[in-house]
Amino acid sequence: MRVGVNGWMDVGLLYSKKPNPDDESLQSLMFVFYTYLDIDELKSPTIPTFELQSLIYTPSTNLAENQNVIFTCIGNVGREPQGNFSWYKYVGSQPSGMVITNGINPVSLTTVSGSCTYMRTEKLTLNLTKEDNQMVIRCTVQQTTISEAGDRYIQTDRITVNYSPKINSILADPNLPTYSEGPVQLMLICKADSNPLSNYVWTRPDGSKQTGYQLRLRLLTTNHTGRYTCLAYAEWGGQNYTAKTNVDIEVGKAKERKEMTLICII
Template sequence: MKCFQENAPKLPSVSVSPSAEIMEGSSVTLTCSSDANPAANYTWYKRNGNPALQSLSNESQLIFSSIQSSDSGLYYCTVENVLGKRTSGDFGIDVKYAPKLPSVSVSPSAEIMEGSSVTLTCSSDANPAATYTWYKENEDSPLHSGQIFTMTDFRAEHSGNYYCVAQNTRGRHNSTLYLTTAGKTALIPNVIRLTLVVLSLIPLLLLIVWMRKKMSSSHEAESNEVVEMIEMQ
């Protein structure tokens, strides 16, 4: 008869399948292996700085049926039997994904006055990091390469749709922003608004003048009545 010597778990090793680049949405399996007798129990964890870590699985394999970008991070397993417990080293998962829908911002965010400077900023979540290219709608040639695009001396003829393309080795995504200049004619609406305010105040002023005249006439009539009564007496 063979005699099997009991032993505590050996230092566990972690392997991943597939071993190639991990793409978002793909199926990924982590396997924890250790020599132990009696058979060991396995527990998987993700390292996130929380001392009260929640276990992810109590099997020797941790399976992601459709791995997401949020699953990127460091993983480790523990192996335990009645004779002892061992913990594996950290195993890093880096999920690659195409750029998400870019967000585009403009500065200044108020009305763009003719002749002023305008800065556009494009940002997108991507792994690996995205590169950015700026275009104007209906124009084939790119205007600028880079996350930040500044246009000086913005004119009315520059108005239109601008869009940035965020791209990496996994794909591309773009977002559009419409720009238009308020022009020098922006002064006209301001003058009109001021004129309307002044015109709306005129009736109020006339009403105040009329009331004052009425009060003055009333006081004068009362004074005349008092004088007449004194003369009669």
């Protein structure tokens, strides 16, 4: 056997037939057969490194609380025994991810031609909550290394989750059951939790309006008595989402000051 400079092998195969007893010469019939083989065909297929090709999610914009989002991870998971995908969710500033075990739906596992490896496609469905705002989803290949990084991983950027305003309460400062007329200042503060941040509109008892989360009442009179309503609103996807609450304020007449005359008798 000789290996040529062009990468081909010259293989000589010697075959011998049994002597033919009817052949007076009793000579064996010998022949040599030569063929050529591509030396690359004798090499073992290379084992590619684990490769995660893509991680996408749909829908990808204007995501909102209570909405279902489908994440799709595609990647090479090696040869037998092929690896699996593990999913992790990172929320806020937590240093470690939470393993996701629900909502996983394997779609396909196909062989990769010429490499004896497998390509895996898997989907994950999540129902979003407001706590998922700014989360990161990671897809990992787990075969020889079982960890949050696995043998390879791919992850999303931080994902924005929108949610409607929720007003917990209105703060009155000072907080009194009844206010008296006079040079007293009353501050009403309305704060809502939402993403994006809320805008605010106050409605006074007389129907007049004022924007901003604070409403300042100066020089209280009985005309300030009534119901004050706070409306919080946030907009995304071309729609407004609102919440409102109210507080009742009562302002009474100031007590009359009675003058007293003190007489000192010596």
